[in-house]
Amino acid sequence: MHGCALPRKKCAQNQKLRTNLRITPSRPFHDHNRSLRHLPADLLQTLQQRFGITRRRAANIARDQNAKVTSAINKQRQIETGLFEAEWVHSAGGKHPRASHVEAGRKKLRFDVREGALIDGERIWPGQKPNCRCSSRVILRGLSAFGVSL
Ligand SMILES: [Zn+2]
Known part of the structure; x- marks a missing residue:
């Protein structure tokens, strides 16, 4: 089903x-x-x-x-x-949001998805920490970033 x-x-x-x-x-x-x-x-x-x-x-x-x-x-x-760049999106869903995650969402913190985002001194991914409901948004660059010119 x-x-x-x-x-x-x-x-x-x-x-x-x-x-x-x-x-x-x-x-x-x-x-x-x-x-x-x-x-x-x-x-x-x-x-x-x-x-x-x-x-x-x-x-x-x-x-x-x-x-x-x-x-x-x-x-x-x-x-x-091959989309390595993302920005942190804080979810307003949780009752007890982490201040650092709220801040990362507000600043739209950019990070490399292969490495994780540097938050509170460690590399983490959205949703990794207990009860974290954060997510991320992929950053799409213009074609020029891929060496394509029109
Ligand atoms: Zn979070």
């Missing part, structure tokens, strides 16, 4: 990338659905049963893992496409 917000083709591409990255969830899930009801039920159940934690906590962990996978896929996709 498809059942996600992305067009089927895009969704299939994401799935292919996951396979290439050897990220193999027990069943397909959709990283762009962040609400509780969209999280894979078996992942929630496993977290609850194996670690004896509450549903809410399990949901947080599942969502966080989802964000990390999304981050890894985006990073890999950009590198494979």
Whole structure:
């Protein structure tokens, strides 16, 4: 079953990338659905049963893992496409945003996706830190940057 917000083709591409990255969830899930009801039920159940934690906590962990996978896929996709430059986009979604991430988003901090963004003294990628919902935007340069003149 498809059942996600992305067009089927895009969704299939994401799935292919996951396979290439050897990220193999027990069943397909959709990283762009962040609400509780969209999280894979078996992942929630496993977290609850194996670690004896509450549903809410399990949901947080599942969502966080989802964000990390999304981050890894985006990073890999950009590198494979040869688009190395990106700017940090802070998400207003979280309740407890990191000040440094808010600042990076406000300044549209530029970084090389192969190296990560230098924030708080370390190289990180959007969505990598616990509960970080930040993302990035690819910087597309003019054709002249590729040595093309018209
Ligand atoms: Zn963040």
